[in-house]
Amino acid sequence: DTGVSxxxxxxxxxxxxxxxFRCDPISEHNRLYWYRQTLGQGPxxxxxxxxxxxxxxxxxxxxxxxxxxxKGSFSTLEIQRTEQGDxxxxxxxxxxxxxxxxxxxxxxxxxxxxx
Amino acid sequence: DAKTTQPPSMDCAEGRAANLPCNHSTISGNExxxxxxxxxxxxxxxxxxxxxxxxxxxxxSLIITEDRKSSTLILPxxxxxxxxxxxxxxxLTNTGNQFYFGTGTSxxxxx
Numbered sequence: 310d311t312g313v314s315x316x317x318x319x320x321x322x323x324x325x326x327x328x329x330f331r332c333d334p335i336s337e338h339n340r341l342y343w344y345r346q347t348l349g350q351g352p353x354x355x356x357x358x359x360x361x362x363x364x365x366x367x368x369x370x371x372x373x374x375x376x377x378x379x380k381g382s383f384s385t386l387e388i389q390r391t392e393q394g395d396x397x398x399x400x401x402x403x404x405x406x407x408x409x410x411x412x413x414x415x416x417x418x419x420x421x422x423x424x
Numbered sequence: 425d426a427k428t429t430q431p432p433s434m435d436c437a438e439g440r441a442a443n444l445p446c447n448h449s450t451i452s453g454n455e456x457x458x459x460x461x462x463x464x465x466x467x468x469x470x471x472x473x474x475x476x477x478x479x480x481x482x483x484x485s486l487i488i489t490e491d492r493k494s495s496t497l498i499l500p501x502x503x504x505x506x507x508x509x510x511x512x513x514x515x516l517t518n519t520g521n522q523f524y525f526g527t528g529t530s531x532x533x534x535x
Contacts, residue, residue: 313467342522351511351525352468365522400467410456413523415467 311335313416315401321422322391329387330419334403341384342413343376344400345369352400358384359406391423428512433530436506442499444529446512449493455516457488458523459497461508468511468525471497502533 314333322328334341340359344352355374356366360381370376373391378384388395398420402413429447436442448457456475460468472479472486474495479486485498499506511528 344525349527351509351527354522354524357522367522402467410473412458412470412473413460413468414470417465417467 313401313403313414315399315416315419317419318417319420319422321424323424324393325390327387327389328391328421329385330399330401330421332384332386332401332403332416334383334401335405335414338403338405338414339381340404340406340411341378342402342404343384343386344402346398346400346418347396355386388421391421393423396421396423427524428514428526430510430512430526430529432527433532435532435534436499436502438504438533438535439501442497442502442506442531442533444497444499444510444512444531445494446496447494448512448514451492451514452516453492455514457486457492457495458513458515459484459486460511460513460523460525461506462511462528463505463508471510502531504533504535507531507533 316331342357343355346352354367355370356376358378373389376386398418400418402415404411404413456473458473459471462468471483474486488495509528509530511525513523
């Protein structure tokens with residue numbers, strides 16, 4: 310499977326706990342995006358990386374959220390001290406810059422439920 | 425990036441053409457029009473993109489008006505598997521600016 314892989318698919322946690330999600334992009338894709346989606350809404354941008362550099366962060370990304378992409382390969386998104394409002398689908402996408410018009414390829418997401 | 429306006433929902437009979445409109449009246453000359461769709465419980469999937477000319481691929485056709493202020497995504501023979509939310513996005517390509525998805529059009533293909 311050469312698509313974008315996200316783990317876990319589902320995560321249930323208690324309020325106040327920390328959670329970490331992983332995204333493995335398509336091999337050799339140099340950009341990686343994180344989005345969040347709540348029921349009935351379109352995906353909302355959180356942050357993106359070009360290689361290992363985090364180039365933009367949304368105001369939605371509070372200080373409880375941190376994302377990393379060491380070595381420009383896989384990425385992790387950590388949420389500290391989770392709140393019920395963090396319950397959402399977290400989507401990862403990757404793209405290749407320099408290969409023509411940029412197209413995002415999405416994973417199936419991690420569904421987070423904060424109890 | 426310019427924002428888009430789409431109808432919240434549409435129905436289409438199976439086997440018929442589905443025509444999904446999108447208004448992007450503030451689009452600038454260098455912004456592309458992209459279409460993505462999202463089937464329930466999956467991530468969005470790229471469909472097609474265009475700048476000025478009409479485009480066609482194996483999934484759909486994209487018709488962009490001459491003034492570029494609106495576009496239509498056409499699924500020529502809709503199937504039940506085309507039931508999804510369709511997002512129209514305008515964006516300067518490769519700038520790193522986010523793809524803004526909006527709320528899209530929920531298309532239901534009826535048997």
